[in-house]
Amino acid sequence: NAGVTQTPKFRVLKTGQSMTLLCAQDMNHEYMYWYRQDPGMGLRLIHYSVGEGTTAKGEVPDGYNVSRLKKQNFLLGLESAAPSQTSVYFCASNHRDRGLTDTQYFGPGTRLTVL
Amino acid sequence: AQSVSQHNHHVILSEAASLELGCNYSYGGTVNLFWYVQYPGQHLQLLLKYFSGDPLVKGIKGFEAEFIKSKFSFNLRKPSVQWSDTAEYFCAVNAYYSGNTPLVFGKGTRLSVIA
Numbered sequence: 504n505a506g507v508t509q510t511p512k513f514r515v516l517k518t519g520q521s522m523t524l525l526c527a528q529d530m531n532h533e534y535m536y537w538y539r540q541d542p543g544m545g546l547r548l549i550h551y552s553v554g555e556g557t558t559a560k561g562e563v564p565d566g567y568n569v570s571r572l573k574k575q576n577f578l579l580g581l582e583s584a585a586p587s588q589t590s591v592y593f594c595a596s597n598h599r600d601r602g603l604t605d606t607q608y609f610g611p612g613t614r615l616t617v618l
Numbered sequence: 619a620q621s622v623s624q625h626n627h628h629v630i631l632s633e634a635a636s637l638e639l640g641c642n643y644s645y646g647g648t649v650n651l652f653w654y655v656q657y658p659g660q661h662l663q664l665l666l667k668y669f670s671g672d673p674l675v676k677g678i679k680g681f682e683a684e685f686i687k688s689k690f691s692f693n694l695r696k697p698s699v700q701w702s703d704t705a706e707y708f709c710a711v712n713a714y715y716s717g718n719t720p721l722v723f724g725k726g727t728r729l730s731v732i733a
Binding site for chain 1: 622624627650652660661662663664667669708712718719720721722723724725726
């Protein structure tokens, strides 16, 4: 199993550009998450999904949109990138057995720079 | 909403020294507690977790943590660190309100182990 994979690994955007980050998992997990990691801030939850076709806001959702059209994929979109969105983005997933309390499996991260 | 405090931003230890990393959370009700670790260039992975039962939890690689409800703490310990323990360590908590809430992470503690 590949586990949780993220595409792309690195990206540089100009202010105002849009892009989509793709997260894919092959573990048949129901729950998926998008976090951002900033120096000295830890991980902060952007959006999450408890199943195909459902999404919910996390702690820092502004400026981001998500979609979960297929169980194995969770997309994070930036419609108009801003320098404040420069960060490392992590995707994670877990099985539904213990829901939001279950062990999460993380992807390798996407390093995004917005100029 | 719950919050998690990790008091040490960066800890530097010599090999074979003992380790204790502090973690305090703000919620007074039922909680689930986690320690995740991020080795340089690798994914975040679970170190150990506490749901209920024995408040002393043992994890991988010789780590343990003790849940002290009266102190709202879940400190991570290891009797003798190795150079390979160099990593960033994150404490995280779920709280139970009328249902479980998403995981909230602390800001992380960077551990550097020197020879």
